[in-house]
Amino acid sequence: YTDWAWTSFVVFSISQSTMLVVGAIYYMLFTGVPGTATYYATIMTIYTWVAKGAWFALGYPYDFIVTPVWIPSAMLLDLTYWATRRNKHAAIIIGGTLVGLSLPIFNMINLLLVRDPLEMAFKYPRPTLPPYMTPIEPQVGKFYNSPVALGSGAGAVLSVPIAALGAKLNTW
Secondary structure, three states, rough: OOOHHHHHHHHHHHHHHHHHHHHHHHHHHHHOOOHHHHHHHHHHHHHHHHHHHHHHHHOOOOOOOOOOEEEEEEEEHHHHHOOOOOOHHHHHHHHHHHHHHHHHHHHHHHOOOOOOOOHHHHHHOOOOHHHHHHOOOOOOOOOOOOOHHHHHHHHHHHHHHHHHHHHHOOOO
């Protein structure tokens, strides 16, 4: 592995751990069902498999997209939620720590089995898009100082008090 692989591994580990814990704790606290973290992780895994299949259909090798391993960490989160007797703070702290420690380990094992993504990216270059699919650059900030934009913005802001005043005058 090179330094870019290590950096991306760290960034993805943090983001995927956070995504799993925040989403699963949200589901568990509002549904009260201990198995929802595993259910949530299974849904994310299925979505990733669909994306992997789409890349494969475009002609990329099967191991070009790596499916993250969420389910074992989610099972630990569910066990923590069950063991802490629905104490949400303990579930967040202990379960979040377990996911943060276990998910990078599972994904490291997963990533060691994959061919070098940088080599694959050069071997399978991104296809050129046809003209009708070429993205148009967004015109951000183009009309920032135009009188039309300022007038429409002021009109949008003032329309609420004016409508409220009109409703008040109409009741007399």
